[in-house]
Amino acid sequence: MQLIREDQGRVAGAVAKTEDGSYLRINASRGVLIATGGYDANPEMMQAWVRPEDYESSSWWNPSWGTTGDGHMMGLKVGADMDSLPHAVMNFSNATPGTFVEKRVYFPGPMNLGIIVTDEGKRFVNENNPRQYVSNCVNVQIRRGKSCFSIWNQSMFGETLEKVPNADKQIALDEEKGYLFRADTIEELAAKAGIDEVGLKDTIKRYDKAFEDGLEREPDYYRWTGNNKPFGEDGPWYALRSQSVILATVSGLTIDANANVLDRAGKPIEGLYATGNASGNFYSGNYPRHMQELRSDALRRSAMLRRRIC
Template structure:
């Protein structure tokens, strides 16, 4: 039967009566994502926020789908739902194990908005003697999640991620892309957080004319080419997972929907892998499961609108458990106008040299920290950081570009409202709505740290050896916000990527990977451990695909 029948009532609407200080008979309405556990819940009061990013097409349906709505039925060994990097690794691994695979993707292609891949003990690391210490890597990940996630899953990542990186290269070698993986050295930092040499990048051939740091699209294009040519893979786009099908507690397939003509069909499979990604393209879900401060004023940087939480909801509907809420997100402190940071001198001035001030005109964070720490400090300010600014001067703007180009750039930036300008710090303060005396004092104090032979930031400990004081007008300010890339909380899994139920037992026939899976992060995503996100997604895709094919 379909998931809706299995979970009858579990995902229904609930009205929670008001408690103290509420008039008799009043209550507040909850959306469907706030009632996933029925009535056996505690509600924690937080101030409301609104997530304003574009909504994508939600495929999950919480209803009984009648037999006469299902046009046909098909059979396979492994059904993979979602074909980003996690689903791609799942389908290729299962196919290489000899399984007959049907893989479906709701959108026109799998999500590919990523930069690099993390792993431990790949052949590329061994070639350059840069294999991370597995125990150190383990402790770094566990410290990042405050030891709130199972060690088994983190160990599984470390045990399988090097092989996953190697496998990805093997698959790319079958494509015509010529893309090569290499171990990239992670630079150290003066701020005391871990420096783990787990990152791998991609050498993209010149034929692509690829000039962005986002390397996922050509890599995914190559892997998709290999999947489409594989004799054991039937890869279908614009096809969504709607509900899981189960019998006697075992998942036996799914009801799918053709997005173009909205017809349903069923695929019966020995195993199903949920690789549907996060849910940042679903505002109701974001507002139900994520801390308001993380999204209330955030920018968004995610070109995919397919990540609407379909896998989360399909799993919950058959009794899966999920990471405790609020869920962690990948939040970075770099939401600036994209066109601004591409102008000559502006990117370095804003992101590398500027100081960060809040609505009072005071510094509130060490500006040299990794982006996740900047984001957390930012949203702890008044109104979740809505009144925070990056302040820089002409010297900073000209540090990496010709002054003539900078003049044209700042003119364009001011005219478009991307930055505010003042000939003096006090004029700039008035332009951005902060107290002129306070901002002037903040700048004077900061500039004072550069005096003497060994500059020291006595307030926040910023490394001053690669930055400069604010001394030359005109002065500029750019509004800064945190940026959401994706959510990283999901269904609980074990080290073999089995989805677990509320008792911690395996749901037979069901696996999860990527951002549809949880059991790895808590609090927020650790950007100071580069490429852990894609590494985790790819690795558990491979683990899930291998176990699904073997029935393990």
């Protein structure tokens, strides 16, 4: 599909391709609203417009196969402006290395319980932070060549695990895939998962000491102890390979307060509107944006993509 922009600059409709291969013109008396979503299902656009560290080691939430950036492309074709690069994504923590995110019914944390460590056995973030902050910290560690693991033990579960349907089956499946490691002791867990034993034991000991000392906040990352539990000594112990997951892209065609799409001079394109993840300034600057200079390779990929569609 492509937009029709008249000589005077107004978007008057669109041309669509039908199932039999013929083309259909759709006239719009009042305007065209682009509501095609983001482009998280378009690997080429992700590679060109998003920071590599935001997606290269992430799973995909897979809300829809249709989020391929068609609206972005149609807008650029008729001269629309777009958010500056690199584009922002909505990214969460608690995924595993599979292509798509899998919800784990047995998982007790780390948003509420447990900790996240690298293969050195060391923590690197307050696990109770909002999920995008935890996700960004996980991505930094993976970018440095490290693996990340969510760690918890039986004391985190209490009696709840027995009440969760299919928990045993899911645990067994994740063990088979190599995502989850289970052991009766910390030493055995570290050996199975490839985590430094000394580092892990020291980290858990230090974490538990904050509870023993009655601290309101643990000293390393200022995590509140009031809604968490110490590990104690009870096995079995668990380690789940952890990485990030992308829910959606949230950058797009720039719009004004009336949802009018703007051109590269900042002027509204008459008859063209955008909404949702196809529109730019989606969170009006208050969702995490990445402040950095564009890399030369990102500029090159973006220029190549623009030449192909314009």
